[in-house]
Structures are given as C-alpha cells and as structure tokens.
Amino acid sequence: MIVRTVRLVVQSRKEQELIDITPAVEQVIAESGVQEGLVSVFTMHTSSGIIVTEGLPCLEEDIIAHLSKLCPSEGDYLHRRYLSIDGRVGFNADAHLKSVLGGISASFPVVSGRLLKGSRQRIYFAEYDGPLSREYVVQVMGK
Amino acid sequence: MIDFHTHPLLVEEFVAKDPELLRASQEVFFIRNRLQPLQTFHLELEVSGLQKAIILPVDARSARGCRLFSNEQIAELCRVSGRFIGFASVDPLQRQAPDELERAVRLLGLRGLKLHPSMQGFSPGDREVAYPVYEAAAALGIPVLIHCGMTWAPGCKSVNPMELESVACDFPSLKLVIAHFGWPWVHETAMLLLKYENLFADTSCLYFDAPWEFMRHIFGERLPLTLVERSLRHKVLFGSDYPRVEIKNMVRALRQVGLSDGALELIFAKNALCVLGEREGS
Numbered sequence: 001m002i003v004r005t006v007r008l009v010v011q012s013r014k015e016q017e018l019i020d021i022t023p024a025v026e027q028v029i030a031e032s033g034v035q036e037g038l039v040s041v042f043t044m045h046t047s048s049g050i051i052v053t054e055g056l057p058c059l060e061e062d063i064i065a066h067l068s069k070l071c072p073s074e075g076d077y078l079h080r081r082y083l084s085i086d087g088r089v090g091f092n093a094d095a096h097l098k099s100v101l102g103g104i105s106a107s108f109p110v111v112s113g114r115l116l117k118g119s120r121q122r123i124y125f126a127e128y129d130g131p132l133s134r135e136y137v138v139q140v141m142g143k
Numbered sequence: 144m145i146d147f148h149t150h151p152l153l154v155e156e157f158v159a160k161d162p163e164l165l166r167a168s169q170e171v172f173f174i175r176n177r178l179q180p181l182q183t184f185h186l187e188l189e190v191s192g193l194q195k196a197i198i199l200p201v202d203a204r205s206a207r208g209c210r211l212f213s214n215e216q217i218a219e220l221c222r223v224s225g226r227f228i229g230f231a232s233v234d235p236l237q238r239q240a241p242d243e244l245e246r247a248v249r250l251l252g253l254r255g256l257k258l259h260p261s262m263q264g265f266s267p268g269d270r271e272v273a274y275p276v277y278e279a280a281a282a283l284g285i286p287v288l289i290h291c292g293m294t295w296a297p298g299c300k301s302v303n304p305m306e307l308e309s310v311a312c313d314f315p316s317l318k319l320v321i322a323h324f325g326w327p328w329v330h331e332t333a334m335l336l337l338k339y340e341n342l343f344a345d346t347s348c349l350y351f352d353a354p355w356e357f358m359r360h361i362f363g364e365r366l367p368l369t370l371v372e373r374s375l376r377h378k379v380l381f382g383s384d385y386p387r388v389e390i391k392n393m394v395r396a397l398r399q400v401g402l403s404d405g406a407l408e409l410i411f412a413k414n415a416l417c418v419l420g421e422r423e424g425s
Contacts, residue, residue: 013186015391080352087174087295088387091353131186133179 004032005139007044012130016068018051018060019125021136026115028138037142039115040107044136047095047129049102055122063102067128071097095128102126110142145228145415146188146196146390148288148322148347148382151220152211153178161216167209171262172201173295176386181224184385188226191390197228197415199257199288205236206264214243218251228419230255230288235265235272241279248283254419256280259290260306261298267306277314286318286343286418291325291332293350304332311339318418320380323348329365336378343418345382346397346410354388354396362400376406380414 006028010019021041029039041050053059077093106123109116117123125136151157152168155178168174188196198220200212210232217229231247233240235258247253256276258267265272267289280287291304304325311319321344325332335342349357362371371379383393398407416422 011180011182011186015190074353074355080356082351084173086176087169087172088176089349089351089353091349091392131183131190133183 001141001143002032002034002037003139003141004028004034005137007135007137009133009135010125011133012125012127014127015130016064017127017130018053018063019127020055020122021125022055022115022123025123025138029110029115029140030113032140034110034140034142035113037110037140038107039110039138039140040105041123042105042137042139043099043125043134045134046099046104047092048134049099049104049126049128050106050136051102051124051126052106052121053124054120060124063126067098067101068094070101071095092129098126098128110140144193144195144411145381146191146193146383146385147320147380147415147418148345149184149196149198149385149390150174150211150387151184151198151217151227153386154181154184154220155179156181157212157216157220163209164212167207167211171203171207171209171296172211174387179386181220185224185226187385187390191394193390193394193411195226195228196385196390197230197255197288199230200232201257201259201262202232202234203259203262203264204234206234207262214247214251214253217253218247221252228255229253230257232257232259233276234263235269235276236263241275244276244279245283248285253285255286255288257288257290259294259296260301261290261294261296264298266301268309273310274313277310277317281314281317284420286320286420288320288322288345290323291321292323292328292348293326304328304335307342308335308339311335311342315341317341318343320345320418322382323384324361324379326350326361329361333366333370333375336375343378343380343414345380346393347382347384347388349384349388349393354392355399358393358396358400362402368401372402372406376402376409377414377417379410380418381411
C-alpha cells in the first residue's frame with residue numbers, strides 16, 4: 001500500500017474567499033503512484049475550511065454570504081478575550097464557527113490513478129479570516 | 144492612508160535569515176501568531192484600504208538581551224517595499240544611543256524613533272538616560288513614538304503617559320506620539336494632548352472585546368466623541384498594532400465610532416503626514 005502525504009501552501013488574498021485547489025489535489029494524486037484508493041484533503045487551521053461545491057463564482061459568493069449570516073462577525077462571542085497562547089485578543093469567533101459549519105476536510109475515491117468526482121464538483125480551500133498564507137494537507141492512500 | 148503603528152515581527156523572510164527574531168518575538172514581545180510571508184502584510188494593507196505603514200523595531204539589548212528588528216533590518220524592509228516607512232530604535236541605556244540614532248536617520252534613511260520604556264528598562268523622564276536620546280531626535284527633526292499604557296512586559300509604572308509631561312515641556316519642538324492612546328490612562332492622554340501642542344496619540348489599543356467594542360469604549364464611553372471630533376481631531380493618528388491585531392479590523396472599528404469624514408481623514412492620513420513633517424499642522 002502507498003501512503004503519500006503532502007503539505008501545501010495557499011495564499012488567500014481577501015478577508016473571505018473560496019480558492020479552487022482541485023488541480024493541486026489532482027497533481028498530488030498523479031505524483032503519488034496510487035491507482036486505486038482514497039484521497040483526503042484537510043485544512044491545518046481552525047479559521048478556514050475545505051468545501052466541495054459546483055465551480056461557479058455566484059455559488060462561491062453565496063456560500064460565504066450564507067455562512068456570514070449564520071455566523072455574523074458582530075455576534076456576541078466569549079472568544080473575544082485576551083489569549084496568552086497567541087499574545088492577542090481573539091475576535092475571530094465567526095471565522096471559527098464558519099469552519100465548524102463548512103467542515104475542514106473532504107475525501108474522494110482515486111480510480112485508475114485519477115480523482116473520481118462529479119463533473120461539476122470542485123474542491124475549495126475556504127478562507128474565513130484572510131488574507132493569510134495557509135497550509136492544507138493532501139493524503140493519498142491506496143495501491 | 145497610513146497605519147502609524149505596526150511591527151514586522153512575523154515576516155517569515157526575515158525570520159528565516161535571523162531565527163533569533165522569532166524567539167524574541169515570542170518571549171519578549173509575547174506575540175505567538177504564525178509567521179507570514181511579506182506578501183500577507185501587503186495584502187493586509189490592501190484589504191484595509193491603506194497605502195503605507197510605519198514599521199517599528201525595539202532595541203532592548205541591555206534590558207532583555209535582544210532586538211526586535213535591528214535598524215538595518217528595518218531599512219532593508221523599506222528598500223524591499225515602498226509601502227513601509229521605517230522608524231529606528233536605540234537602547235537608551237547604552238551611551239552611544241544618540242550616535243546610533245543619528246546614523247539610523249542619516250545613513251539608513253529611517254524617519255522616526257520608537258521607544259518602549261518597560262521593555263527597554265528606562266523611565267521616560269530620566270534626564271541622564273533618556274534626555275540625550277530626545278536631544279538627538281529633536282536635532283534630527285524626527286518624531287518619537289513611545290509605548291504608553293498597558294504592557295505585557297513587566298513595569299507598568301514607566302508607561303503611564305503622565306511620565307511624558309516633563310519631556311513635552313522640555314522639548315517643545317519634538318513631536319511625541321503616545322502609543323496605544325495610553326490605555327487605561329486615556330483621560331491622562333486626552334489631558335496631555337489638549338495641553339501640549341507637540342503631543343499626539345495613536346489608536347493602536349485592543350486589550351479585550353472586539354476592536355469595534357474597544358474603540359467605542361474609549362471614544363464614546365470613556366471619552367466623549369465630541370472631545371475627539373472638536374478638540375483632538377488634529378492630535379490622533381490611526382494605528383493598528385499589527386500583527387497583534389489585523390489592520391482591517393482596526394480600520395473598520397475606527398470608522399464605526401461615529402466620527403465625521405473630516406475627522407477620519409485627519410486621523411487616517413493628514414495627521415500622520417504632519418507628524419512625519421510632510422505636511423504643515425493646523
């Protein structure tokens with residue numbers, strides 16, 4: 001069995017955005033040598049996420065807008081206090097909640113050495129607290 | 144628009160060249176965010192609608208055995224990016240501090256001086272230790288930004304803005320900026336701003352709650368908004384304290400307190416230009 005784990009970096013450019021990482025995931029699969037198996041994608045941050053949806057700019061905006069309605073930045077959050085672990089006040093509870101609601105990972109089958117997904121499905125890195133340089137992990141397992 | 148109070152501590156290109164920076168940032172400056180490429184700093188400015196940022200070092204070699212960016216590193220960052228205005232820092236406990244400041248301004252092109260009394264272990268009113276540095280700054284015609292108010296370093300006594308009154312009196316031509324609006328001594332800060340023409344204060348304070356809540360707490364609850372709008376509109380400078388707080392959040396917070404467009408224009412841009420000597424004050 002082959003297990004290939006790759007850490008990738010993505011630079012978000014906006015406060016909130018969905019960044020299509022499908023080509024990067026496909027490249028990791030191609031380089032892994034796995035023909036039959038599973039690929040998983042995880043974000044390394046609690047104020048970001050991994051989302052799968054149709055690759056349309058309108059939907060990208062709708063998802064961000066809807067999560068923002070569910071988790072408004074001006075909400076009354078206990079997280080707004082000094083956090084010695086960071087040396088700063090935590091005031092991005094909305095970003096953490098969006099991450100919880102949107103999810104932090106996605107998995108797809110790998111068949112004949114390729115990502116098996118619906119023709120309209122795209123894999124996105126979801127930035128909820130940018131702009132930041134972010135890390136995510138792609139792990140391919142199989143034979 | 145200018146951010147008058149940022150620290151380039153977590154710029155990973157510089158930490159890669161000088162790993163000691165990371166230790167000093169974490170153990171002396173108490174900031175533990177992840178490192179970010181320089182590009183993130185630029186994008187943060189763009190998202191916030193700001194053109195420039197003043198980047199601040201702290202020379203705490205005598206008191207803490209470290210420098211949070213050297214003057215040379217600040218100058219290098221300013222060469223790499225036209226969006227930065229570099230300030231110097233010198234260690235007042237070292238006899239050569241005035242000469243170092245002159246070199247930083249004349250040879251490295253830095254535009255102001257940053258001091259942090261509690262981190263650097265001196266008292267702002269100390270005539271023997273601090274005054275030679277103020278004399279050098281006054282002779283060079285550069286502003287001095289001094290940490291005031293809440294500090295994560297030991298020694299809160301030395302950062303009470305009232306410590307600056309004698310300095311403001313003795314150096315009337317020296318522009319002094321009270322950092323962090325001197326919180327929690329905001330009444331003292333306001334009094335000093337009213338009293339001394341050469342004193343200014345920046346808005347880079349956030350110690351609890353969200354930025355907009357904290358900003359409203361100072362401008363509107365602790366101090367009447369009319370005080371800023373009518374009397375201090377030429378004395379307040381926008382500062383974020385990035386990366387302790389994201390610039391975009393502080394911009395949004397200040398815009399939400401209810402100041403007029405005219406006052407905001409002064410606070411976000413014109414007052415900074417005046418302190419930097421690029422514009423006449425009014």
